Amino acid sequence: MTHAADQAGRAQRPGDSPARAVLEPAGIKRALTRIAHEILERTNGAGDVVLLGIPTRGVPLAHRLAERLEQVEGHPVPAGSLDITMYRDDLRLRPARALGHTEVPTAGIDDKIVVLVDDVLYSGRTVRAALDALGDIGRPRAVQLAVLVDRGHRELPIRPDYVGKNLPTSQREMVRVLLTEVDGQDAVLLEREVS
Amino acid sequence: MNRHLISAGDLSQDDAVLILDTADELDRIAERPVKKLPTLRGRTVVNLFYEDSTRTRISFEAAAKRLSADVINFSAKGSSVTKGESLKDTALTLEAMGADAVVIRHSASGAPHRLAGWVRGSVVNAGDGAHEHPTQALLDAFTMRRRLGRLDGLRVTIVGDVLHSRVARSNVLLLSTLGAEVTLVAPPTLLPVAVGSWPCAVGYDLDAALPKADVVMMLRVQQERMNAAYFPTVREYSRRYGLDAARMALLPEHGIVMHPGPMNRGVEIAAEVADSVRSTIVEQVANGVSVRMAVLYLLLSGSDQGDQR
Amino acid sequence: MTGTWLITGARPLGRDAADVLVRDGLIAEIGPGLDEPGAQRLDAGGLILLPGLVDLHTHLREPGREDAETVSSGTAAAALGGYTTVHAMANTEPVADTAGVVEQVWRLGREAGRCDVQPVGAVTAGLAGSRLAELGAMADSAARVRVFSDDGRCVDDAVLMRRALEYVRAFGGVIAQHAQDPRLTSGAQVNEGEISARLGLTGWPAVAEEAIIARDCLLTAHVGSALHVCHVSTAGSVEIIRWAKSKGWRVTAEVTPHHLLLTEALAAGYDPAFKVNPPLRTAEDARALRAGLADGTIDCVATDHAPHPLEDKETEWEVAAFGMTGLETALRVVHEALVEPGLLDWAGVADRMSARPAAIGRLSGPRRLAPGEPASLVLYDPSPREAVDATAHASKSRNTPFAGMVLPGRVVATFLRGRPTVLDGKLAW
Numbered sequence: 001m002t003h004a005a006d007q008a009g010r011a012q013r014p015g016d017s018p019a020r021a022v023l024e025p026a027g028i029k030r031a032l033t034r035i036a037h038e039i040l041e042r043t044n045g046a047g048d049v050v051l052l053g054i055p056t057r058g059v060p061l062a063h064r065l066a067e068r069l070e071q072v073e074g075h076p077v078p079a080g081s082l083d084i085t086m087y088r089d090d091l092r093l094r095p096a097r098a099l100g101h102t103e104v105p106t107a108g109i110d111d112k113i114v115v116l117v118d119d120v121l122y123s124g125r126t127v128r129a130a131l132d133a134l135g136d137i138g139r140p141r142a143v144q145l146a147v148l149v150d151r152g153h154r155e156l157p158i159r160p161d162y163v164g165k166n167l168p169t170s171q172r173e174m175v176r177v178l179l180t181e182v183d184g185q186d187a188v189l190l191e192r193e194v195s
Numbered sequence: 196m197n198r199h200l201i202s203a204g205d206l207s208q209d210d211a212v213l214i215l216d217t218a219d220e221l222d223r224i225a226e227r228p229v230k231k232l233p234t235l236r237g238r239t240v241v242n243l244f245y246e247d248s249t250r251t252r253i254s255f256e257a258a259a260k261r262l263s264a265d266v267i268n269f270s271a272k273g274s275s276v277t278k279g280e281s282l283k284d285t286a287l288t289l290e291a292m293g294a295d296a297v298v299i300r301h302s303a304s305g306a307p308h309r310l311a312g313w314v315r316g317s318v319v320n321a322g323d324g325a326h327e328h329p330t331q332a333l334l335d336a337f338t339m340r341r342r343l344g345r346l347d348g349l350r351v352t353i354v355g356d357v358l359h360s361r362v363a364r365s366n367v368l369l370l371s372t373l374g375a376e377v378t379l380v381a382p383p384t385l386l387p388v389a390v391g392s393w394p395c396a397v398g399y400d401l402d403a404a405l406p407k408a409d410v411v412m413m414l415r416v417q418q419e420r421m422n423a424a425y426f427p428t429v430r431e432y433s434r435r436y437g438l439d440a441a442r443m444a445l446l447p448e449h450g451i452v453m454h455p456g457p458m459n460r461g462v463e464i465a466a467e468v469a470d471s472v473r474s475t476i477v478e479q480v481a482n483g484v485s486v487r488m489a490v491l492y493l494l495l496s497g498s499d500q501g502d503q504r
Numbered sequence: 505m506t507g508t509w510l511i512t513g514a515r516p517l518g519r520d521a522a523d524v525l526v527r528d529g530l531i532a533e534i535g536p537g538l539d540e541p542g543a544q545r546l547d548a549g550g551l552i553l554l555p556g557l558v559d560l561h562t563h564l565r566e567p568g569r570e571d572a573e574t575v576s577s578g579t580a581a582a583a584l585g586g587y588t589t590v591h592a593m594a595n596t597e598p599v600a601d602t603a604g605v606v607e608q609v610w611r612l613g614r615e616a617g618r619c620d621v622q623p624v625g626a627v628t629a630g631l632a633g634s635r636l637a638e639l640g641a642m643a644d645s646a647a648r649v650r651v652f653s654d655d656g657r658c659v660d661d662a663v664l665m666r667r668a669l670e671y672v673r674a675f676g677g678v679i680a681q682h683a684q685d686p687r688l689t690s691g692a693q694v695n696e697g698e699i700s701a702r703l704g705l706t707g708w709p710a711v712a713e714e715a716i717i718a719r720d721c722l723l724t725a726h727v728g729s730a731l732h733v734c735h736v737s738t739a740g741s742v743e744i745i746r747w748a749k750s751k752g753w754r755v756t757a758e759v760t761p762h763h764l765l766l767t768e769a770l771a772a773g774y775d776p777a778f779k780v781n782p783p784l785r786t787a788e789d790a791r792a793l794r795a796g797l798a799d800g801t802i803d804c805v806a807t808d809h810a811p812h813p814l815e816d817k818e819t820e821w822e823v824a825a826f827g828m829t830g831l832e833t834a835l836r837v838v839h840e841a842l843v844e845p846g847l848l849d850w851a852g853v854a855d856r857m858s859a860r861p862a863a864i865g866r867l868s869g870p871r872r873l874a875p876g877e878p879a880s881l882v883l884y885d886p887s888p889r890e891a892v893d894a895t896a897h898a899s900k901s902r903n904t905p906f907a908g909m910v911l912p913g914r915v916v917a918t919f920l921r922g923r924p925t926v927l928d929g930k931l932a933w
Contacts, residue, residue, distance in 0.1 A: 083220065086232040087234070091496045092497070096492060096493045096495075096496045098213055098216065099217050099220040101220065132233065136227060136229040136231065136232070137227055137228075138228070301820065303820035303821065303822040303823060304704040305705070308774040309774060309775075309821075323704070324704050324705075325704035325705070326705075327704065361704060364704060387700070388697065388700075388701065389697050389700070389702075390701060392698050393701070
């Protein structure tokens with residue numbers, strides 16, 4: 001989740017044009033199922049995989065993926081959360097923010113394949129911060145990235161391994177992901193901010 | 196949050212809860228192999244300690260270093276301070292060194308207020324005279340919440356020399372902000388004349404107060420107070436207001452015993468009480484680092500500007 | 505010799521406009537439509553005319569603390585405040601407890617020539633509170649001391665206070681007591697109450713002042729002497745003084761401008777600009793002091809002008825010196841605290857700030873605006889309302905609690921026995 005996606009949870013303001021749904025609940029479901037299968041393929045059965053969701057909405061996504069992986073392969077896949085607030089590169093630009101919850105599964109991440117999970121990939125700075133955070137926790141064998149939406153406009157050399165939907169956007173648009181666990185419904189909305 | 200943390204009374208309930216929640220998260224850092232976060236890299240935190248207090252200074256130092264800040268220790272002994280340099284001149288020196296935060300402990304109430312007028316950085320009060328010690332109150336509240344699961348409606352009894360205690364003042368303010376019910380127990384000579392205007396109850400009978408206390412916090416009593424006629428003898432004080440094993444048994448089953456330290460074992464608190472399983476004295480010290488990390492993070496990491504895109 | 509002055513259109517004691525002719529150091533005539541060819545003219549249209557103010561309680565700091573103030577700078581400040589006489593307290597270095605020191609201060613005042621300096625003699629040698637100073641020698645000296653005070657310290661030994669009260673009867677002197685029980689106020693920093701409890705500063709309880717005043721009133725009655733109470737600061741003290749006066753005892757009292765207007769709430773930011781002895785008290789105390797001054801229970805306003813250099817005030821509270829300057833702001837503060845709310849009119853101000861302090865100080869001649877009286881006058885413009893600018897003060901020290909505060913009025917001119925010391929708000933001597 002990038003700085004612009006902070007806005008993703010905010011209420012609509014007057015002046016915004018109405019939001020357009022680019023992904024319905026069914027589409028989200030299918031995308032996550034597909035990503036789960038891709039993970040299983042690429043990691044040869046997800047035996048050493050640890051899913052870490054980036055708060056806020058990366059976390060329920062990570063748990064949904066863990067559920068699907070367990071359903072297919074028959075063994076549980078550890079899932080947790082990794083808050084990256086303390087590693088952000090833009091801390092000095094805004095007031096200090098509250099921390100999200102970090103919960104690394106008991107098995108740890110050393111020599112594991114860590115799959116970072118987030119809702120929207122934008123500039124890539126959030127993922128950069130997550131990589132730094134992982135480095136202070138342990139030494140994974142590999143780190144991969146799964147996102148529900150890739151909206152482009154990368155500012156760093158970061159690319160996702162698993163993408164739910166590629167969504168070309170302009171920088172004046174906002175991508176809002178809603179998830180039942182957090183917002184009471186599932187949707188991916190695109191809205192243009194009217195200046 | 197304010198630019199400074201000088202009084203516990205400056206914190207709104209939201210501010211206080213934010214600090215405690217942040218400390219909760221930061222607590223886990225202690226379990227990692229790399230006990231460091233890059234958050235305050237490039238920031239300079241100065242520990243300006245006019246009063247000897249190795250424990251508090253080390254706590255702040257550890258907190259700052261775990262956030263990757265640079266720490267400069269300025270203690271009263273052996274520095275220009277002992278040569279009579281005024282607080283103002285010391286402040287100007289710190290300004291010139293580019294201190295982002297100054298953690299100050301001083302024997303004069305109000306020294307952090309004065310310092311705040313002379314430096315541009317954040318001022319954190321680590322104890323000023325008899326006035327306040329806000330990070331102590333925060334770590335006390337953090338400890339209570341950890342052990343007992345809540346603060347709202349918690350019954351906290353603070354016992355001892357309230358008149359001269361900055362810990363008592365900060366705790367009364369912070370705990371009432373967080374919704375706890377505070378009772379002060381002390382001989383009348385050790386309570387301020389205007390204590391009736393404070394957000395707490397007052398009693399003189401410790402035995403009566405203990406069965407209703409979820410938390411009992413013992414304050415250190417200095418023996419010198421006997422010379423100024425605050426109480427007749429240490430023996431009488433201890434007998435009427437000391438927490439021994441018999442009194443500890445009066446506490447409810449879940450009741451915990453706290454002490455800001457350093458303790459006068461045998462005066463206000465018996466050795467076996469201090470070492471009992473109900474005592475939180477050791478974990479209070481550990482919690483101090485996490486709480487102080489939270490404070491430094493929230494004061495220093497952000498900008499003062501509002502939210503920007 | 506002093507020149508002849510024609511002051512036109514002034515309002516004596518705030519009443520109808522009149523002209524005042526000043527000649528040979530005296531008031532020659534007061535009335536409408538005066539003329540005097542060859543006289544220097546001063547257009548005083550709209551200005552209040554008062555007799556020159558008399559301060560019973562000033563610290564000029566010389567000898568010994570000339571870094572804070574000198575007789576020269578202090579009397580300049582006094583003149584700019586409308587004062588023509590100041591009583592200089594004895595807590596100098598060396599202490600003014602001998603004829604030699606009081607004469608030195610008296611002479612310095614005459615040399616500076618900006619206002620009369622009447623030295624106050626110490627009650628006890630060295631202010632040490634153990635034996636009487638040579639009160640008789642000081643009374644017989646050129647300085648003709650009549651007011652004795654250990655101000656800064658309390659004469660707390662009851663026997664010594666009794667002896668002092670008795671001794672000065674011989675030459676019509678008065679003992680001015682700084683009422684503060686030292687044991688009850690050991691280490692005290694602020695008024696004892698809610699503020700001291702919250703700020704974690706040692707409190708200065710009202711009873712430490714009131715108990716001494718009550719004792720001293722009873723002693724004064726017992727030996728038939730005269731007592732003056734310095735800087736009364738509590739409602740309880742006002743009541744005790746009212747009671748003593750009702751018994752016909754010879755007790756007089758003064759109050760400072762800052763105690764009339766300011767309260768302990770100002771200490772909340774730990775700024776030592778508000779640190780003073782006795783401390784600022786509660787709003788109820790300030791109200792009682794204003795009422796007491798209005799009804800005459802408190803006889804007069806006395807500034808307790810206490811200059812301190814910056815390094816003694818720009819520190820932590822506990823380490824800072826006690827005291828506030830006051831000469832240059834006194835009249836404006838009294839205007840704000842008593843005249844504006846209608847508690848006192850200008851005639852009352854003249855009584856409390858000139859006539860009564862002169863009487864208590866046993867100065868020769870009453871202070872009246874009448875032909876034949878010495879022409880010691882002050883012209884005051886009541887109309888402006890401006891912030892106090894401490895940088896413009898003549899005092900060497902800047903420790904005024906009123907810095908930046910908006911106060912009414914402005915002293916325009918001050919005359920000392922027919923000679924202007926201040927004209928158009930600036931020093932003329």
